Amino acid sequence: MSTLVSGEVSLSMKKQNVRTLLFGLLSYTANVGLDDENLYYKGVNKNAVDSARLAKSTSLPSLADPPESEVTNVKLDTEPSHPPYLFSSGDSLLALTRKHNMTIAQLVYDNELHFHTHDEIHEKLMRIWSVMDDCIRTGVLTSDTVLPGRLRLRRRAPGLYRRLMRGFYPAVISTGQLPVIDSPTVTPAINEPNLGNARASAEGTDFIPLSRTRSANVHSRPTRVVGSLDHSVLPMPPRRTVFPAMDWLSCYAISVNEVNASGGRIVTSPTNGAAGVIPAVLKYIVEFVSEDPEKSIKTFLLTAAAVGMLFKRGSTISAAEGGCQAEVGVACSMASAGFAACMGASPEIILQAAEIGIEHNLGLTCDPIDGLVQVPCIERNSLGAVKAVTASQLAMASDGVYSVTLDEAIEAMRLTARDMSVKYKETSLSGLARKVVVVGDGGCGKFEDVTVRPYDQIVELSLWDTAGQEDFDQLRSLSYAETHVVILCFSVDNPVSLDNVESKLAPDSRHSALKCDLREDKDITERLARYGRRPVQYEEGLMMARQIRASRYLAASTTAESTKFL
Numbered sequence: 001m002s003t004l005v006s007g008e009v010s011l012s013m014k015k016q017n018v019r020t021l022l023f024g025l026l027s028y029t030a031n032v033g034l035d036d037e038n039l040y041y042k043g044v045n046k047n048a049v050d051s052a053r054l055a056k057s058t059s060l061p062s063l064a065d066p067p068e069s070e071v072t073n074v075k076l077d078t079e080p081s082h083p084p085y086l087f088s089s090g091d092s093l094l095a096l097t098r099k100h101n102m103t104i105a106q107l108v109y110d111n112e113l114h115f116h117t118h119d120e121i122h123e124k125l126m127r128i129w130s131v132m133d134d135c136i137r138t139g140v141l142t143s144d145t146v147l148p149g150r151l152r153l154r155r156r157a158p159g160l161y162r163r164l165m166r167g168f169y170p171a172v173i174s175t176g177q178l179p180v181i182d183s184p185t186v187t188p189a190i191n192e193p194n195l196g197n198a199r200a201s202a203e204g205t206d207f208i209p210l211s212r213t214r215s216a217n218v219h220s221r222p223t224r225v226v227g228s229l230d231h232s233v234l235p236m237p238p239r240r241t242v243f244p245a246m247d248w249l250s251c252y253a254i255s256v257n258e259v260n261a262s263g264g265r266i267v268t269s270p271t272n273g274a275a276g277v278i279p280a281v282l283k284y285i286v287e288f289v290s291e292d293p294e295k296s297i298k299t300f301l302l303t304a305a306a307v308g309m310l311f312k313r314g315s316t317i318s319a320a321e322g323g324c325q326a327e328v329g330v331a332c333s334m335a336s337a338g339f340a341a342c343m344g345a346s347p348e349i350i351l352q353a354a355e356i357g358i359e360h361n362l363g364l365t366c367d368p369i370d371g372l373v374q375v376p377c378i379e380r381n382s383l384g385a386v387k388a389v390t391a392s393q394l395a396m397a398s399d400g401v402y403s404v405t406l407d408e409a410i411e412a413m414r415l416t417a418r419d420m421s422v423k424y425k426e427t428s429l430s431g432l433a434r435k436v437v438v439v440g441d442g443g444c445g446k447f448e449d450v451t452v453r454p455y456d457q458i459v460e461l462s463l464w465d466t467a468g469q470e471d472f473d474q475l476r477s478l479s480y481a482e483t484h485v486v487i488l489c490f491s492v493d494n495p496v497s498l499d500n501v502e503s504k505l506a507p508d509s510r511h512s513a514l515k516c517d518l519r520e521d522k523d524i525t526e527r528l529a530r531y532g533r534r535p536v537q538y539e540e541g542l543m544m545a546r547q548i549r550a551s552r553y554l555a556a557s558t559t560a561e562s563t564k565f566l
Helices: 090-100 104-113 118-141 157-165 170-174 196-204 244-261 277-289 293-314 319-326 328-342 347-359 377-396 406-419 472-480 495-512 522-529 538-547
Strands: 002-005 436-440 449-452 459-462 485-489 552-555
Touching (some): 090 104, 090 293, 090 347, 104 118, 104 328, 118 157, 118 277, 118 293, 157 244, 244 277, 244 377, 277 293, 293 347, 293 406, 319 328, 328 347, 436 495, 485 495
Parallel strands (some): 436 485
């Protein structure tokens, strides 16, 4: 089947409902009162979800709507109708910084003064950081070992935090009590926080897993391959390397996204799926770099917000529209700019850091396994935080020499998002995600869940029960779209059920699920040949698309190799 597309399709976000509550055009939202939020973590009991994510009347007050007591004191005839420093692109933002000799953070701050007082802006910035910090603390100190959902993913943030803190508090860690991370530790350099004891401990002590007992549904670890000692290339001995900055960034980012995956309170910065990048980088600055944490928090958030505005205006921050490049990619770019700003970089270098942050995330797809924002999303935030710091370091070391501007990178992202297949836009239809269809006749009985073991890995599947409902014979083929694996079931105590596999189920699924190219289907070509016709060729469909001025021509047929039978 081929499809003529005569208009562009704009998909709304499923994972989160992002609302603007700070910094005018875009910014961060403490995850409270998100109307009609799609709780995508299917296995989460809503009773265990943070009440702020379910309440619809406890949202933070909108900064665009000042209190009534302040409205009465505003002199409308003396105030401008818009903020003083308007910008719509990176070039216009740089022009404003040069014209007024102000940093990006100062421009955004003065724009906010058009709506709010100094105290209000300070309070809301600190509120945002407080939610971020609490989220990190919650993630590393939790006693839960497994994330909600059918993937049964093991939490890693507590174990990472325990390993990192072992060098600081060896006596405390040995008792199993984790210290609270709410007071900053200042060191002069980013790359070498004082972790001498941690390094020695990490090299001399084996890492203790978070849980010594494995779930009954998880297989034991495979036999470790050491390598042959009777070979011209001898195996390398095991070593443990330590990169403190990378380890802390990863710990912070993973912590935030594990809290998100379990229904806790987070900050959408800029989205739920990418909520770990910005808090991780800012937390590292506060803990290991800054000598004035409050000043760094303001500078970081205001600068990152300016970059976020540019992406929201020039492209998208929705994975349903642009894939993961629109979420983790944008978050990485925002964090890169904020980090560079806290390092005292010039506005030009800051935007260059933002450009590097997004440039190397272009084309990043969104293909969460089972529709849960867990795999690969949690690790992807960790890498996004590390990449953000790396992008800032590269920009600050480049002496202002670059080839691509931030505006050009944003436009490239928009075009990439437009051309990206819908299968890679938060649909879990391709990439790392796989769709499995289980089909059987009425002899298989009625059941809601089934467990299979393909390739020695346990997979739990939820099924639709249509046994005995013949009307579903015509509708069953609708479930086969974009299928990667088809499991055909039969009843061992019903020979007719086995016969149905060959006579009915296999032909049905092979024709519909595998979507073998109909142009080469023998039955199709013979049937059309009797009437002197032939299947529609690709070139014919393309010509029709041009005649009606369609934006794109898509051929939906695929080859049979894309689907496997178990």
